[in-house]
Amino acid sequence: MRRLVPVVLFAVLAAVPFLPLGQEANFVLLLVSRVMVFGLAALSLDLLLGVGGMVSFGHAAYLAIGAYAVAVLDANDITDVGVVLAVAMGAAGVFALATGAIALRTRGVNFIMITLAFAQMVFFAFGALSAYGGDDGYSLAARNTVLGWPLLKGRGYYWACLAVLVVAYLLCRMLAASRFGRALRAVKQNPARAAAMGFNPVALQLVAMVVGAMLCSVAGVLLANGAEFVSPAYGTWQRSGDLLIMVILGGAGSLHGAIFGSAFVLLLEEGLGRATEHWRLVFGPLLVLCVIFFRGGLAGIGGRRG
Amino acid sequence: MTLLIVQLLNGVQLGLLLFLIAAGLTLVFGVMDFINLAHGVQYMLGAYLGVAFFGMTGSFWLALVLAAGAAGAAGLVLEWLVFRHLYGRDHLDQVLATFGVIMALNEGVRVIWGAAPLEMPMPEVLSGSFQLMPGLRYPFYRVALIVAGLGVAGGLAWAVNRTRVGMLVRAGTSNAVMVSALGVDIERLFRGVFGVGAVLAGFAGVLAAPLVAVEPAMGDNLLILAFVVIVIGGVGAIRGAFVAAVLVGLVDTVGRTLVTDAVRVALGASGAARVGPAVASMLIYLVMAAVLAVRPAGLFPAARGA
Amino acid sequence: MLRHMLGAVALCAVGVGAQAQTVKIGVVTTLSGPAASLGQQLRDGFQLALDQSGGKLGGMAVELTVLDDELKPDVAVTKVRGLIESGKADVVVGPIFSNVLLAIFKPVTESGAVLISPNAGPSTYAGRACVKNFFVTSYQNDQPHSVSGQYAQDSGYKRVFLLAPNYQAGKDALAGFKSKFKGEVVGEEYVPLTQMDFQSEIAKIAAAKPDAVYAFMPGGIGIALVKQYRQAGLASVPFLSAFTVDESTLPAQGEAAVGFYSGANWAPNLDNAANKAFVAAFEAKYHYVPATYAAQSFDAALALDAAIGKAGGTADKAKLIAALETAAIASVRGSFKFGVNHYPVQDFYLTQVVKRADGKFQTEVRKKVFTADVDPYASQCKMN
Numbered sequence: 001m002r003r004l005v006p007v008v009l010f011a012v013l014a015a016v017p018f019l020p021l022g023q024e025a026n027f028v029l030l031l032v033s034r035v036m037v038f039g040l041a042a043l044s045l046d047l048l049l050g051v052g053g054m055v056s057f058g059h060a061a062y063l064a065i066g067a068y069a070v071a072v073l074d075a076n077d078i079t080d081v082g083v084v085l086a087v088a089m090g091a092a093g094v095f096a097l098a099t100g101a102i103a104l105r106t107r108g109v110n111f112i113m114i115t116l117a118f119a120q121m122v123f124f125a126f127g128a129l130s131a132y133g134g135d136d137g138y139s140l141a142a143r144n145t146v147l148g149w150p151l152l153k154g155r156g157y158y159w160a161c162l163a164v165l166v167v168a169y170l171l172c173r174m175l176a177a178s179r180f181g182r183a184l185r186a187v188k189q190n191p192a193r194a195a196a197m198g199f200n201p202v203a204l205q206l207v208a209m210v211v212g213a214m215l216c217s218v219a220g221v222l223l224a225n226g227a228e229f230v231s232p233a234y235g236t237w238q239r240s241g242d243l244l245i246m247v248i249l250g251g252a253g254s255l256h257g258a259i260f261g262s263a264f265v266l267l268l269e270e271g272l273g274r275a276t277e278h279w280r281l282v283f284g285p286l287l288v289l290c291v292i293f294f295r296g297g298l299a300g301i302g303g304r305r306g
Numbered sequence: 307m308t309l310l311i312v313q314l315l316n317g318v319q320l321g322l323l324l325f326l327i328a329a330g331l332t333l334v335f336g337v338m339d340f341i342n343l344a345h346g347v348q349y350m351l352g353a354y355l356g357v358a359f360f361g362m363t364g365s366f367w368l369a370l371v372l373a374a375g376a377a378g379a380a381g382l383v384l385e386w387l388v389f390r391h392l393y394g395r396d397h398l399d400q401v402l403a404t405f406g407v408i409m410a411l412n413e414g415v416r417v418i419w420g421a422a423p424l425e426m427p428m429p430e431v432l433s434g435s436f437q438l439m440p441g442l443r444y445p446f447y448r449v450a451l452i453v454a455g456l457g458v459a460g461g462l463a464w465a466v467n468r469t470r471v472g473m474l475v476r477a478g479t480s481n482a483v484m485v486s487a488l489g490v491d492i493e494r495l496f497r498g499v500f501g502v503g504a505v506l507a508g509f510a511g512v513l514a515a516p517l518v519a520v521e522p523a524m525g526d527n528l529l530i531l532a533f534v535v536i537v538i539g540g541v542g543a544i545r546g547a548f549v550a551a552v553l554v555g556l557v558d559t560v561g562r563t564l565v566t567d568a569v570r571v572a573l574g575a576s577g578a579a580r581v582g583p584a585v586a587s588m589l590i591y592l593v594m595a596a597v598l599a600v601r602p603a604g605l606f607p608a609a610r611g612a
Numbered sequence: 613m614l615r616h617m618l619g620a621v622a623l624c625a626v627g628v629g630a631q632a633q634t635v636k637i638g639v640v641t642t643l644s645g646p647a648a649s650l651g652q653q654l655r656d657g658f659q660l661a662l663d664q665s666g667g668k669l670g671g672m673a674v675e676l677t678v679l680d681d682e683l684k685p686d687v688a689v690t691k692v693r694g695l696i697e698s699g700k701a702d703v704v705v706g707p708i709f710s711n712v713l714l715a716i717f718k719p720v721t722e723s724g725a726v727l728i729s730p731n732a733g734p735s736t737y738a739g740r741a742c743v744k745n746f747f748v749t750s751y752q753n754d755q756p757h758s759v760s761g762q763y764a765q766d767s768g769y770k771r772v773f774l775l776a777p778n779y780q781a782g783k784d785a786l787a788g789f790k791s792k793f794k795g796e797v798v799g800e801e802y803v804p805l806t807q808m809d810f811q812s813e814i815a816k817i818a819a820a821k822p823d824a825v826y827a828f829m830p831g832g833i834g835i836a837l838v839k840q841y842r843q844a845g846l847a848s849v850p851f852l853s854a855f856t857v858d859e860s861t862l863p864a865q866g867e868a869a870v871g872f873y874s875g876a877n878w879a880p881n882l883d884n885a886a887n888k889a890f891v892a893a894f895e896a897k898y899h900y901v902p903a904t905y906a907a908q909s910f911d912a913a914l915a916l917d918a919a920i921g922k923a924g925g926t927a928d929k930a931k932l933i934a935a936l937e938t939a940a941i942a943s944v945r946g947s948f949k950f951g952v953n954h955y956p957v958q959d960f961y962l963t964q965v966v967k968r969a970d971g972k973f974q975t976e977v978r979k980k981v982f983t984a985d986v987d988p989y990a991s992q993c994k995m996n
Contacts, residue, residue, distance in 0.1 A: 027694030287406030
């Protein structure tokens with residue numbers, strides 16, 4: 001049964017555009033697109049955190065790197081999504097490789113803080129880019145195109161988000177189930193033993209960081225296209241915190257839980273926000289209750305997780 | 307030359323203020339292995355309670371005592387409601403739950419005291435100042451802050467190194483299981499340490515209030531700064547937190563100026579205007595990353611057993 | 613809160629009788645985090661004008677939606693686009709911050725809706741990129757800073773020390789000051805937005821011995837700076853500023869800010885009948901002293917009231933825009949009209965902080981610095 005949960009999740013996401021939502025239809029599509037974009041970012045973080053045991057507090061930096069790839073190319077009149085993705089993923093991968101090699105020397109809370117440090121450097125660096133509006137941000141001239149076709153508009157954007165999310169999810173599942181994924185889990189549980197088994201813990205974790213960073217930069221590209229706007233605010237430490245919350249809430253290591261976490265946070269925020277301006281007064285305690293009563297996150301509800 | 311000495315003094319004083327905030331955090335983290343993200347909102351709560359008690363009593367000193375006490379009591383209530391469920395749980399659960407506490411308390415003070423910033427005057431006795439250099443006066447209040455910072459540092463060092471409770475705390479830091487096996491009520495020990503941490507946070511909040519804006523979320527960025535301090539210092543080490551706090555204070559005052567000047571020399575005035583401030587903003591993160599890259603456990607890691 | 617408002621509005625709609633007679637307005641403002649106090653001023657100013665005209669603008673019932681942009685550009689875009697695509701806003705009023713405005717600008721203006729900014733006035737849309745359906749009721753961002761620059765120049769100050777946060781608006785602010793000030797800049801410091809202790813900058817100011825200090829330090833950093841500046845005994849050096857000592861920060865600065873100067877387009881004591889009535893009504897209803905955020909938002913509602921009445925609704929956007937362009941309103945600023953680029957043409961003043969008889973603090977007009985000032989980008993705007 002549990003294997004069906006992700007299938008049902010994606011089926012629901014695919015059905016949303018066909019629901020009779022009346023006046024609110026477009027808004028719901030925007031909101032659910034946002035859930036999918038942040039779901040993708042959270043999923044990529046879960047690869048680090050849930051599978052690899054690396055609590056990165058700087059993952060939003062890759063959202064910003066992806067978004068700024070769109071902006072920089074847009075300023076040079078390059079809008080093809082293939083080029084944009086290559087640049088975004090390349091930049092994110094290189095940055096993850098360089099900073100990860102240093103960060104992986106540390107563990108525990110020190111790893112959390114050193115990843116934060118690198119992300120803050122990215123944040124301040126983008127804020128200093130006067131050519132792209134500095135902190136005020138940069139308004140895109142146009143959305144990215146697919147082989148010259150403006151497909152990332154309206155419902156096309158929704159389907160693009162869904163397609164990317166499904167592909168990314170399958171990729172993560174494959175990676176987690178592969179020999180690489182099993183080795184990574186072994187490192188997470190006991191680095192010394194994994195090393196004794198002949199694995200190179202740092203190399204394995206570094207690969208996971210690079211893959212996670214590249215996937216997250218894709219979310220950044222989607223985010224920039226959805227907003228048609230790019231800003232250093234995409235890479236604040238608060239946003240890195242939001243991503244962590246989504247992953248932990250959804251159930252670290254379950255992969256599809258990260259998408260649940262994104263949906264829970266964003267939809268509840270919208271719903272509670274409509275009811276009261278002081279929605280955080282309700283949302284905060286709700287998080288606390290979730291932690292105390294649902295061990296293993298939303299994906300663990302029903303208690304069938306091993 | 308005079309300016310440099312004045313700036314060194316300013317750096318040390320800022321460092322001592324940071325130490326006041328970081329001391330409680332590192333204590334709770336070190337002894338209980340508990341990541342308390344809510345430490346920043348406890349600092350905020352101290353400042354707000356200080357303003358409230360000042361409004362009622364008209365005396366800064368009475369407000370200081372009452373607010374620190376009330377902040378400690380609020381901390382114990384939080385401990386009873388939330389945190390005691392999280393001892394021994396995964397760090398991620400602690401992150402999520404204490405994040406929920408941040409949300410609720412930030413919104414809570416806004417509901418009670420409004421969104422507008424509040425004022426806390428300096429105590430009459432310390433409102434005077436002396437001349438530090440021509441045209442610049444140094445308020446007695448800041449001298450008092452230095453004394454308070456040194457006093458807390460000395461008091462904690464004495465309590466941890468010379469008393470029976472301190473011995474248990476040190477033992478608990480290295481091996482909690484062992485301590486409880488010796489028949490010590492570890493829960494009570496934890497509660498006590500947590501109460502002390504909450505009082506320290508509240509105390510720091512009241513002391514900072516006459517210098518800064520008392521407003522919702524005023525503790526969020528400070529929490530990050532406090533984590534930077536304890537991670538550089540080595541988690542759990544009072545001595546490390548002290549040295550790191552002064553280091554960060556100096557970096558933030560003297561270091562920022564030096565870096566801006568160095569960039570100006572290297573790049574000329576026009577380049578420096580863009581790059582200088584960005585590098586200056588990143589500086590403490592650069593320092594943290596550099597420290598952790600060379601010493602992955604921080605400067606003075608507390609000895610920690612299994 | 614929102615439900616409550618919609619409920620009240622629904623009742624009004626019934627009163628008018630015909631559903632077609634309602635106008636839909638979205639207010640986008642910051643209601644979370646430390647900047648929420650500014651966002652509240654924007655909302656309260658607009659709401660006051662609405663209440664005073666019986667929940668109607670231009671004689672038509674208003675369906676008002678208030679959105680919290682959370683000061684996050686992508687959040688703002690999602691919410692605003694949702695609002696527009698669900699057909700809930702013919703007119704969008706907001707936001708406080710320029711980065712949010714830049715983010716929502718395209719989605720709103722390209723949909724054909726009218727966007728009125730009651731605070732942010734970036735140069736981006738004041739010149740060549742001006743568009744017909746975008747109006748600003750505040751100022752162009754350079755202007756408040758050039759007021760102090762002009763005043764420093766007129767006062768014969770030779771050496772000035774500049775201070776701003778390290779972000780784009782900070783750099784623009786100091787550029788605005790320097791556009792009018794021709795003397796020597798003896799120091800130019802950019803500080804992180806999260807800084808809490810300014811001893812280092814204060815020591816540098818003391819060492820530089822300037823004739824005056826110019827600071828753009830909005831919100832919490834301004835509160836900390838002003839208190840510490842006073843505590844360090846520097847108050848004998850004239851303190852010129854913008855958005856650093858105003859009614860949103862004064863409750864927390866108190867005595868420390870008294871005597872400090874600011875460049876502004878309005879102050880609570882600005883002498884005209886409309887303003888007296890506005891300040892009195894605002895304080896009676898919300899129990900705090902309004903700042904420019906509330907005044908400019910109140911004026912936005914007045915402009916809409918006049919234009920919707922004249923255009924007979926919001927359905928015909930061309931008519932509405934034409935009516936806004938020529939709207940004659942009893943502005944709280946006295947003389948006020950939109951220029952060719954739809955940014956205001958107005959007077960600017962040097963204001964100074966005083967303690968009122970009732971113990972509260974406010975800024976008061978000291979000197980008119982610019983008369984009917986047109987922003988420096990307007991000449992590049994070819995509105996068609």
